[in-house]
Amino acid sequence: MNIFKLSWKYLTFKPLSTGLNVMLLALGLAIITVLLLIQDQFEKKMNQDAEGIDLVVGAKGSPLQLILSSVYHIDFPTGNIPMKEAIRISRSRLIKNVIPLALGDNYQGYRIVGTNSDYLGLYDVKFSEGEGWIEPFDVVLGSEVAKKTGLKTGDYFEGSHGVSEGSHDHDEHGFKVKGILEPNGNVVDRLVLTSIESVWYTHDEADSTASETAHDLLHQPVSQTGFPKTDQEREVTSLLVQYRNPMAAIQLPRMINSGTSMQAASPSFEMSRLFELLGVGVSLLQGLAFVLIGISGLGIFIALYNSLKERKYDLAILRAIGASRVQLVFLIFLEGLMLTFLGALVGILLGHTFLSVIVSQNEQGVVGTLNPWVFLKAELWIVVYALLVGIIASLIPAWSAYQTSIAKQLTKA
Amino acid sequence: MLFSTQDLKYSHPGQPQFSFSDISLDKGDSLLVLGKSGSGKTTLLNLLGGLLKPQSGTVILGTADLTKMDGAKLDLFRGKNIGIVFQKPHLLAPLSVKENLVAAQYFAKEKGQNVQSLLDELGIGAKANSSVKTLSEGEAQRVSIARALVNKPQLILADEPTSSLDDENTEKVINLLKNQAEKIGAALIIVTHDQRVKDHISNFIEVKAT
Known part of the structure; x- marks a missing residue:
């Protein structure tokens, strides 16, 4: 038994709420992954194809x-x-x-x-x-x-x-x-x-x-x-x-x-014009992705906060059996981080899967030449970004866990 | 002397001050704390367990003064040396019976006693791997007693441990607490207004609102 395991137990104790939050976050991150992949490979490919043609x-x-x-x-x-x-x-x-x-x-x-x-x-x-x-x-x-x-x-x-x-x-x-x-x-x-x-x-x-x-x-x-x-x-x-x-x-x-x-x-001029036109659609998708991530962040916050209300007893008990305030704060943060880390992994995987589906549907088009299983460095930033969401969503619940008074909680009943 | 208090005083904000009579207990001693609701019994228990800080007075367990300790140090000391049985079992629902006890060992950084044999002794060995949600009220209370005992504390505090139990379970729980406390050489303090408990423990103090 350690704090990681305890956090994990609490997460899996509510599979529906945890699953929903992971999925929400994963969807948002999947869209960003697809955009990243397409942008990277498309532009590279476009430039490659036009190389040497002035x-x-x-x-x-x-x-x-x-x-x-x-x-x-x-x-x-x-x-x-x-x-x-x-x-x-x-x-x-x-x-x-x-x-x-x-x-x-x-x-x-x-x-x-x-x-x-x-x-x-x-x-x-x-x-x-x-x-x-x-x-x-x-x-x-x-x-x-x-x-x-x-x-x-x-x-x-x-x-x-x-x-x-x-x-x-x-x-x-x-x-x-x-x-x-x-x-x-x-x-x-x-x-x-x-x-x-x-x-x-x-x-x-x-x-x-x-x-x-x-x-x-x-x-x-x-x-x-x-x-x-x-x-x-x-x-x-x-x-x-x-x-x-x-x-x-x-x-x-x-x-x-x-x-x-x-x-x-001129290929370079026309392509930058095209990307400008596509840019509207890309920013729209990006916006949607950020909205999804925002909602999932809020969802994680609400889930943590609500479960915290039910869990004030649990927290007080943990204190009574020797856990310190810092350990409780760590427990809450860990839960948020595990949730978002899971979301990031699922999201990245989902993004690549989305792209491979798109690619398999467009075998002869330009999209068909994209490789959906190339992993970019930028995807690490997706993980970092997700973890940030986790930390932000856990801030208030963690603070309230820190504040919990054992005596009050345990003798209220 | 294993456990003693002196001149404990505490007041909840905006309420008259409680002052508690001194307590001194040796290894294996048990004590009942009796009193009406609102008389400050639970407050006394919180003071004894280091869950509240008194306005004045000392609580000495072994060689340490609880009132002089703070923060994580106090939490760890409590985890190692004081086992608390609450009115309701308050088990951690996501964990199994066994894991509830292991968690107590983890946070107190104690190896303590063998979890399975302790559960066997308390008659709930068969439930070791079940979810705590499947336990009956009496079983759950026994698990919470096991949790209080698992780190072999020097002091066992019990807050109305029998208030929601029938006669048969009450007798079982009290005997368990007494026998186990004697076995590990701990002082036992039970806060209660339950008359049935008095038949088992003769040593008592009464808390009165002043």
């Missing part, structure tokens, strides 16, 4: 949409831009490198991205199997795509039109899996990568207008860097631009936005 150039429309579709591959593309114009822009001295993208198809919901080999270099990918694309219709799969679809090198599959699942299939020409990438922890894991030519030819055949696409063209090596070579009027979806120097950040967007039919958007 500017995105695409068709006019919402700049945020352009960024989301071309960098994070979540929203719909804003439309296409003529390749001639794209090439003209890319010759600017302000630009170090340009990676063209051609979007528009998917395979089982995973986006097929036509690009060049620079894109692989941008994310510093490694192959776990096979190699990069050489001919049209050669594709490279992101690790997650390969895992979920079960495709292997050498397999064929057919893409569907549109960036989301459920449209008609391009059944004229299948893609051939040429390589599979190692898990990279970013957007590439969820993509099917191929050459721009593959995307063009798929749609040529689908429209069956461009019959001039000679069959032998399909077996010529595609261009690995820069824009694909063609003498036709072709389009791409967007360009990922790297600046040559800081001056470009000032001049290039203005030049493109006012001087061409295209628009330029």
Whole structure:
């Protein structure tokens, strides 16, 4: 028998009230845990995916949409831009490198991205199997795509039109899996990568207008860097631009936005705008979490205070059998602390479980790439915070325990 | 002399002062404190147990003067040397019978006697691991006596221990208190207005309101 055990006995003596308070506190802390986890991983992921991309150039429309579709591959593309114009822009001295993208198809919901080999270099990918694309219709799969679809090198599959699942299939020409990438922890894991030519030819055949696409063209090596070579009027979806120097950040967007039919958007600017918009929702949730924690603090206080009224006899008895005032105060504090510590543990666990449920519901989205079982240092602060709630809630009850007069309590009856 | 008091005086705020006659007891002695309700019996008991501080006078147990002690030191001294049996059993409800006694040992920092054999002796050994809520009134009172005895105190104080018990249980409780006090060599003081107790203990003082 010691004070810890005694506190524990008193806590478990009222399982309903204790359980309710633990749950209330845990819910509030779970929300905070989820927010912490999402914020941490989301921002990290967002920054990781946009690394090395200074500017995105695409068709006019919402700049945020352009960024989301071309960098994070979540929203719909804003439309296409003529390749001639794209090439003209890319010759600017302000630009170090340009990676063209051609979007528009998917395979089982995973986006097929036509690009060049620079894109692989941008994310510093490694192959776990096979190699990069050489001919049209050669594709490279992101690790997650390969895992979920079960495709292997050498397999064929057919893409569907549109960036989301459920449209008609391009059944004229299948893609051939040429390589599979190692898990990279970013957007590439969820993509099917191929050459721009593959995307063009798929749609040529689908429209069956461009019959001039000679069959032998399909077996010529595609261009690995820069824009694909063609003498036709072709389009791409967007360009990922790297600046040559800081001056470009000032001049290039203005030049493109006012001087061409295209628009330029900066990932970092648009993402901070997005986080600002989301911030309202996040603060609302945070507010709710704090209200819950406040209520649970009050609940713990009331529970301790009420049980204290019933327990004044018990406290007096404890004094009569040799416990000091300080020990009684310690007993009360310990009860509050145990309660909140339990709440913190349950809350953190609940938060991670919530997130893993959310993640399992959104396997193909950005959320799907979050890891719900990463533990952050900030979660230790949740425990500290909960214990603080426990101490504050125990202050008055502990004081009143300190004040209890044994003689009065025991002889009142 | 094991236990003695001198010139004890105490007054509750706004009430006339009680002055109590001196008490002196040896090991194994027992004493009844009789008196009407409101005569100050319970106040005397609180003074003897160090639960209240007298305005003047001394309470000597062994070599220590209770009135000179304070705070945690007094609490610990009480836990070690004075066993108190209250009018109601006042057991700690979340704990089992055994744990109630172990808690008393823990707070008094005493190993004391073997809890199980003490419970056996008092006829409640079979209930050692039951919740105290399942006990009858008589059993609960016996557990509270066991709790008072568990640290082998030098002084046992009992406040109306028989007021809610029937004749049979009253006799049992009084005999228990007497026998156990003699066995561990403690002085026993019972505060009561119960006439049935007088048949067992002849030595008494009477407290009168002045």
